[in-house]
């Protein structure tokens with residue numbers, strides 16, 4: 001299929017993008033186009049205006065700022081995968097970025113586009129939840145920050161307003177003694193997550209002081225597995241405690257069932273991938 005007709009605008013500044021978004025009723029932002037263009041081709045989305053933000057310098061760059069890693073919304077998955085700063089400060093982000101799609105997808109698709117799209121099988125949402133990221137958005141009334149916990153509201157749904165642009169992601173740099181990992185069981189063709197698990201553990205003398213675990217692919221939106229976090233916090237980091245903790249991986253959520261994995265199999269994979277992520281964050 002080919003998309004329905006639309007008017008293409010290339011924004012030359014963030015302000016122009018915002019103005020265009022607010023001038024045209026039926027407009028969509030275009031970043032890497034790796035989720036939007038397929039949706040246009042299938043006519044799942046038929047906007048009258050496309051506003052290209054892919055060349056905006058304001059949305060680029062990865063930097064450290066006052067104990068926070070700041071990633072521009074327009075940064076590609078590939079740039080994150082290759083960033084020495086990301087590898088040093090929050091390694092699971094680079095690890096996960098390298099598992100997204102193929103080289104073409106990673107070279108063009110952006111973290112901001114992925115978060116705004118909120119595909120339930122996308123990798124970034126789980127990482128944002130585990131890392132307790134703050135998502136910065138800009139709208140006609142200025143800028144606001146939304147915690148990752150509040151950002152993902154449902155199946156392809158977020159707290160982002162239709163008149164807002166996601167501008168950056170702020171990730172607190174974890175304290176010394178923190179290890180992270182992202183592990184996923186992927187759909188072999190697209191590499192989207194059938195189950196993806198992000199884990200972040202801060203330890204003192206072998207005891208888990210702080211544990212963050214989040215999943216994607218399991219339910220209609222990414223979620224924090226607070227049962228696992230609570231079960232492991234204050235306990236020794238060992239295989240017995242990890243094994244006991246992961247039993248609650250899919251508790252309290254409606255586990256999806258589709259032609260890739262039944263509810264029962266996905267629940268099993270959630271436990272397996274939680275164990276893998278927690279063990280790899282050593």
Ligand SMILES: Cc1cc2nc3c(=O)[nH]c(=O)nc-3n(C[C@H](O)[C@H](O)[C@H](O)COP(=O)(O)OP(=O)(O)OC[C@H]3O[C@@H](n4cnc5c(N)ncnc54)[C@H](O)[C@@H]3O)c2cc1C
Pocket residue numbers: 028029030031032033034035036037053073074099100101102105108109110111112113114116117119121122123124160164165166167190191192193
């Ligand atoms: C073959 C293939 C394999 C893939 N495999 C994976 C995978 O393994 N894991 C994974 O997580 N993803 C995967 N993806 C999705 C890919 O990561 C996309 O790049 C990503 O989901 C969307 O980013 P984008 O920059 O391409 O956004 P676009 O497609 O341009 O936009 C997506 C949506 O976000 C909105 N948007 C974009 N930027 C902003 C912004 N700054 N502010 C507000 N709204 C915005 C757009 O209006 C649109 O609604 C795959 C895609 C393909 C085609």
